[in-house]
Amino acid sequence: MNTSARTLFLSPRTTATGRALATAAHRRGIPAHTLREWRVPAELSAAPGPSLYAGPLFADAVAGDQGLSLALLEADADWLARLPLELTRRHIMFTTLAEARGLRRPAFVKPPNDKSFPARVYRDGSGLPGPDAVDDDAPVLVSDIVAFDVEYRLFLRDGEVLTGSRYATGGELDVAPLDADPAREGVLDFAARLFAPGVPALPSAVVVDVGRIGEDWAVVEANAAWASGHYACDEDAVLDVVLRAAAPAAAPGLPADTRFRRPVATVVR
Structure with a gap:
């Protein structure tokens, strides 16, 4: 979908990531609207190519066909549990x-x-x-309880890391762009293993957190891109992932993504 025909919606809760995404959207000429209530005003309900950055509860309230009519992508609930032990280390x-x-x-x-x-x-x-x-x-x-030495957030689209950020060291907040981190190549090499044959599939747009336990890399968890903080990730690349992860339900999309759509409220007519 042409991003010039998109509209970004934000929840009433102001966040650093929401502000960063609004800034990135404005640079592209994409309108960004903060919803002040848990509903979509009538004058905005027909906005072209809606997308959303919000928490799950707010998304559930406005993403159905009575609101923005979005396809919200998220990993299978059991994805982490189905990964092989060599990818989780627990x-x-x-x-x-x-x-x-x-x-x-x-x-x-x-x-x-x-x-x-x-x-x-x-x-x-x-x-x-x-x-x-x-x-x-x-x-x-x-x-199982494990301690990650260092943790990273990765915004992925079509199996590629578009941007990443370190967010914790020794369990304490420690934010820096992935490109400035000495472990960058190790992080990217490990991320590529998530798309090897036989590994449970992910949506085409998703966030995955990874970390190191001793000498081993491991998956921390997967998160919905439309609800994830960006830390020191590049805001333009984050917007690219969010626009795919929260897209109009009527848009063609990728067939493989159909199974990853979050159930949202519908109206029986």
Whole structure:
């Protein structure tokens, strides 16, 4: 789709990444609108080629056919758990929150594609939210506890790293562009392994966080590009990925991306 016929929408929550994307969009002549409420005003509902940068809850509220009518791409909820051990360097289980509440050991537990509860190390399953807060059948990833020495965020399109950023060292925030990092080639070489034959597929536009554990590289997690902070990534390249990851539902898109569309609300007419 021609980016000159696109429109970028932002959530009411102001973020550094939202501001950076709006700046990049304006440089290309792409209108950028901040939605002030959890709905799309009538005067903006017919904006050409809508895209969105927002958190999952807000995206769910405005991306359906009663709003922006978007195809929001995200990795399969169980993608991380299906990766081979040589790409994760830890055991990861995909299960339900009800099952995870039965854990009797420490583990890192997170919801795969939203923020329904905090992603962190839990002493055991008793610390997880109860059914009054989060549904029993909510999907979760349960991981062995590891410590990443350094972590990087990568914005990928069509299997290529368009831009990247270091974001943590020793678990502490440490932001720098990937191009200025001495481990750049190691990061890119490892990222290429994610698209080798037999590795579970990803959407054509996605964010993947990777890191180093000792001498080994490993995947941290996958994230939706339309909801990910950019750290020190190049904002123009980030916009390229977001425009693909949140595109009009009626646009042709790539056939392989159909399975990666996030379910959003629809209206029965």
